[in-house]
Amino acid sequence: MQVVAKVLTVLGQTLERVLTGRSEFRFTTSEFHQTPAVNDPIQARMVLKEVQSELEQGFGLSLQEPVLLNLERPPVRGWKAAVATPEAHIGRYVPRWLGERRVHRIMIVPGLDRPRFRAVLAHELVHAWQAEQGVLGRSRGLREGMARWVEYHVLLRAGRHAEARRLLGLRRFLLGRSWRSILDHERRHGRQATVDWLRTLDGGTPGDSRGG
Numbered sequence: 001m002q003v004v005a006k007v008l009t010v011l012g013q014t015l016e017r018v019l020t021g022r023s024e025f026r027f028t029t030s031e032f033h034q035t036p037a038v039n040d041p042i043q044a045r046m047v048l049k050e051v052q053s054e055l056e057q058g059f060g061l062s063l064q065e066p067v068l069l070n071l072e073r074p075p076v077r078g079w080k081a082a083v084a085t086p087e088a089h090i091g092r093y094v095p096r097w098l099g100e101r102r103v104h105r106i107m108i109v110p111g112l113d114r115p116r117f118r119a120v121l122a123h124e125l126v127h128a129w130q131a132e133q134g135v136l137g138r139s140r141g142l143r144e145g146m147a148r149w150v151e152y153h154v155l156l157r158a159g160r161h162a163e164a165r166r167l168l169g170l171r172r173f174l175l176g177r178s179w180r181s182i183l184d185h186e187r188r189h190g191r192q193a194t195v196d197w198l199r200t201l202d203g204g205t206p207g208d209s210r211g212g
């Protein structure tokens with residue numbers, strides 16, 4: 001059984017790499033130039049500020065509670081989680097409570113190039129926002145779908161069209177209806193209306209087990 005679990009975990013990670021082009025190499029395959037990798041915490045902190053303002057301006061998403069951003073590989077979880085959200089080995093959001101006070105803890109694997117790092121960070125910040133606002137607490141599919149939707153736009157805005165398209169393909173495969181319904185809603189009603197719509201869909205207390 002352990003062997004099967006290990007194989008499925010590796011399979012999930014491989015699937016994510018193939019479909020999104022993510023890997024730990026610094027060279028990108030879609031663009032033929034090298035961009036600096038995000039390896040140090042000061043740089044990560046600067047990118048955090050940029051991405052937070054991008055989310056605020058582009059999507060109306062802002063956080064009240066502090067973010068603790070660590071450059072570290074998220075711990076490996078069970079094979080079921082690895083298959084359901086194979087990207088969870090690249091980035092992870094975990095709420096942490098210090099008494100009454102919540103801190104949004106985000107782990108991202110070191111060495112991603114900057115545009116990719118920004119996109120993964122945006123994804124995890126959306127999960128932090130969902131937790132803070134109590135949005136989509138009962139629907140894991142929509143939580144993931146929304147985070148991927150924002151990630152997709154951040155990639156597009158950075159000019160990473162090929163990667164964004166791969167993400168689109170991955171989401172069709174893994175998230176199915178949730179992902180499509182968000183994109184359809186955006187096409188018909190626009191971006192801000194889509195965020196407002198997601199807010200109203202499913203309240204309740206978010207479960208502790210979250211995706212990547």
Ligand SMILES: [Zn+2]
Pocket residue numbers: 123127143144147211212
């Ligand atoms: Zn996620």
